[in-house]
Amino acid sequence: MASNHKNNHHHIKALEQSLSARFGWQTNAHWRDGLLAAVKKKSEKLRFDETAYCRMAISSTGELEALAEMVTNGETRFFREPEQFEALRETVIPELFALRAKEKKLDVWSAACSTGEEVYSLAIVLSESLPEGEHWKMKLLATDLRASAIVRASRGSFPSSSVKVLGRSLRNRHFIRSEANGSYDVAMDLKKMISFRRANLYDPKFWDTRHQFDLILCNNLLVYFHALAVKQTVDRLADSLRPGGLLMVMSSEASYVHHRHLKLDSSLAGSFFRKA
Ligand SMILES: C[S@@+](CC[C@H](N)C(=O)[O-])C[C@H]1O[C@@H](n2cnc3c(N)ncnc32)[C@H](O)[C@@H]1O
Numbered sequence: 001m002a003s004n005h006k007n008n009h010h011h012i013k014a015l016e017q018s019l020s021a022r023f024g025w026q027t028n029a030h031w032r033d034g035l036l037a038a039v040k041k042k043s044e045k046l047r048f049d050e051t052a053y054c055r056m057a058i059s060s061t062g063e064l065e066a067l068a069e070m071v072t073n074g075e076t077r078f079f080r081e082p083e084q085f086e087a088l089r090e091t092v093i094p095e096l097f098a099l100r101a102k103e104k105k106l107d108v109w110s111a112a113c114s115t116g117e118e119v120y121s122l123a124i125v126l127s128e129s130l131p132e133g134e135h136w137k138m139k140l141l142a143t144d145l146r147a148s149a150i151v152r153a154s155r156g157s158f159p160s161s162s163v164k165v166l167g168r169s170l171r172n173r174h175f176i177r178s179e180a181n182g183s184y185d186v187a188m189d190l191k192k193m194i195s196f197r198r199a200n201l202y203d204p205k206f207w208d209t210r211h212q213f214d215l216i217l218c219n220n221l222l223v224y225f226h227a228l229a230v231k232q233t234v235d236r237l238a239d240s241l242r243p244g245g246l247l248m249v250m251s252s253e254a255s256y257v258h259h260r261h262l263k264l265d266s267s268l269a270g271s272f273f274r275k276a
Contacts, residue, residue: 214244
């Protein structure tokens with residue numbers, strides 16, 4: 001029994017390392033508890049002994065992705081850090097409209113969008129800030145590791161409790177209440193602005209496209225990454241910004257961003273880094 005437990009511990013560690021190597025995650029005791037519970041659930045379901053399950057999962061991309069669905073924190077909400085969105089509305093977006101006035105085109109990316117609340121909040125601010133009578137090509141990309149999150153995000157259907165924070169007028173302008181179940185569905189003109197895509201940001205293949213953005217939102221992702229993943233991701237995000245473009249992270253994540261071309265704009269609330 002004791003040796004079986006020890007053995008199992010060894011396999012949990014190996015599984016943890018595989019997840020970390022594939023997804024860039026830094027592990028800790030709290031996260032490990034979640035992994036242990038997921039392993040227990042999965043091995044019971046598949047009628048595997050836990051050690052055998054861990055061994056199988058390590059060699060299966062599909063199983064590692066299935067575990068990622070179970071152990072990831074996908075917490076999010078509309079206008080999550082209000083001062084960031086205030087800064088976007090008051091300063092950042094008007095500046096970007098001025099910067100790109102010639103092309104009338106903005107490219108924006110929500111890099112770990114979870115179930116979509118963040119990118120829809122941004123789409124609301126963009127559409128509300130659009131200069132009167134002007135037609136802009138606004139393209140929003142929203143990516144997340146988890147397929148289930150991307151499916152929910154692209155559906156764009158939210159319970160009344162989560163859209164409450166928007167207030168009645170924004171909610172009525174940008175959502176349609178479903179008669180069937182009382183949920184609020186994002187209006188088509190907002191939906192059409194956004195492309196959702198599944199992406200592992202720690203996978204170098206994802207970064208091959210070299211698309212350039214005016215604004216990147218990367219809230220609550222770096223905090224889950226180990227040091228190498230943080231460094232690589234910050235470098236790649238910086239490379240993906242146009243000159244003058246901005247990277248936004250949570251205030252609590254500002255200390256993760258070090259790059260010779262990114263400078264914190266301390267005049268803005270929230271943490272915005274401008275590319276030189
Ligand atoms: C806490 S949520 C943040 C959601 C949103 N940005 C916010 O701040 O409200 C973190 C998200 O990061 C995603 N994530 C974790 N590791 C990732 C990776 N390697 N590549 C892409 N997304 C990842 C998770 O699936 C999860 O949806």
